[in-house]
Amino acid sequence: MDLKSLSQRLGLSMTTVSRALNGYEEVSEATRTRVMEAARENGYRPNPVARRLALGRAEAIGVVIPNPPGDFADPFFIELLAGMGSVFEAASLDLIVTAAPEGPAELPVYRRLVEGRRVDGLIVGRTRRHDERIEYLLDRDFPFVVHGRTTTSRPYAYLDMDNAQAFVTATERLIGLGHRRIALINAPAHLAFAAGRHDGYERALGAAAIAVDPSLVVVCDLSEQDGHRIALSLLDLPRPPTGILCANDTTALGAMRAVKSRGLVVGRDVSIIGYDDLPFAGHTDPPLTTMHQPIRPAGARIAEMLRARMSGTPPEELQEVWRPKLLLRGTDGPCTTAGGTAR
Amino acid sequence: MDLKSLSQRLGLSMTTVSRALNGYEEVSEATRTRVMEAARENGYRPNPVARRLALGRAEAIGVVIPNPPGDFADPFFIELLAGMGSVFEAASLDLIVTAAPEGPAELPVYRRLVEGRRVDGLIVGRTRRHDERIEYLLDRDFPFVVHGRTTTSRPYAYLDMDNAQAFVTATERLIGLGHRRIALINAPAHLAFAAGRHDGYERALGAAAIAVDPSLVVVCDLSEQDGHRIALSLLDLPRPPTGILCANDTTALGAMRAVKSRGLVVGRDVSIIGYDDLPFAGHTDPPLTTMHQPIRPAGARIAEMLRARMSGTPPEELQEVWRPKLLLRGTDGPCTTAGGTAR
DNA sequence: TACTATCTTCAAAGCGCTTTGAGAGTCAAT
């Protein structure tokens, strides 16, 4: 059933039927209801492709999921997708998902989407401190929303977590528990959120008049293995930390394994705080104290922001920072070591 | 740069340029290279929407991710997406992702994709024993590939894991370690793979002449919580099991927690085997023995199968069953209890 | 030279929708 046969059946022109269906003023109420009814009865669905051609829009949104070639892709991405999905579905926008590894193959994927007119808007995730994807999109004045933040002089729309605040909170928690030697296992410096976390960590230490010990600040590739390796090296320090802040839950898992393998007890000898609150976090042994962020709502909000951006809202009005919440579970505890050193 | 201006610039008709670009025979080699070159120089990309309208295809594939309203969506789905992504990208097919919870809202999402001509093919996951999505697609003769299997009299394309074989293997492993009281925490019966797993379990027990004890076969909703609850009830049995086979790794996590909370040691007092090999599985304490399946390659293969199906390969030729591998880690061990009972 | 066979190229007709610019019909005011 296409527009033509529907309008013939109704004895109306295609124009009138199309207008009735799309809510134009110039159609009388009577004809409109008549048309709507007939459309429903005949199961008429406008051909989206024809519609797009006429409108000159793609009626689609693009997301590129960053998948490290070897690793598992970040599981939280699917939650973000689910959150966005509901909003786009309601707006009958298609959500086009592509996978690309970080690196030289990444930008071409974005170009294909943008220059090939396959999408009307993009969502950018796993943001880097300097991010050429964002520069590219800004250059072309293409609508997009970033999950995270980057460094650029031009305004852009984003929804970010307050990483600095999160790590102030986490650090303060450990300080409040009596810890003085607190390590930070951070993400690689090129990722945007790493800087904020480092800031928060130093700020909280400063406020408590604790000197920053550079040997306690280390970078990890976000894998469990690397978290394990790095935590071991921290524990082998002459004066090892009694608390460890981790870049994410996966890293925290590795750190826990390291602590246990040294015969120490997590949450007693060494406190650990993660970040993300992945599904497994409540179920480790002991359950992981971590920073929780509402991922699905964030996805939904990002989708709404993108819709606003696409209909002309200036990027300055589309900038939000959400605060993760500290979720106390079992891996943090009072510092039990005199002098603030484990063992 | 559109086809018209490109052909004008070349002094050729749109027909010839279009044909040259799309590899038709009727164009001389000389013109073809001339056209190709000009297209590249001018950065010409055919408008996909116009192309689709003319061709009458959507050039897109649909996937619906099943997201339980409350829970985290299954993390392995993103791996499947990543696997499919590369294949579709190469074929320049768009991958359209929608989220829908299992239930009454699910089929309408499929109908919208199919009847709204938004996709040329679909991938169906989280297959149910009786699956109305599959019946619907078969009724309409719409191309699709199933991840899993279902019960229907009509042939359809699928890639499934050999669940029966997997659970034969897992069960035999425990039997080989001396276990006699082996529990099965299975998935809800309406999910397709549950039956196969139950079969495999019983088959292996039968082969070892061990009677099936119905009180050792229980159903779980696949969450950690439920796995924990059910494992506790198993351990409270008059004659508790010494080995537990779990429907998935998440359930296994819950079971491990239950065992520990009873003061028992996982892998010594009670052996546990999971299924999926999720990223965390190697990093639990002790590391989880589980069944591994190559998810990303499976996604890629499913994508290829769908392309074949869309170009006419009969479904009978597109049916594959892959064998998961048993990954021995630390949660299985010899039965230490005389009489085959824990404690 | 005329005529057919073969190779290249083209103009024009869709694909199914939206939208422009204009034409009918209605009614109150002149």
Added chain:
DNA sequence: ATTGACTCTCAAAGCGCTTTGAAGATAGTA
């Protein structure tokens, strides 16, 4: 009656591509 102001409806022109059916150019044969 005439005019103007609305209200409702329509035919036709795109949107940018593919493809059909036909024609022009070139070469081969009689």
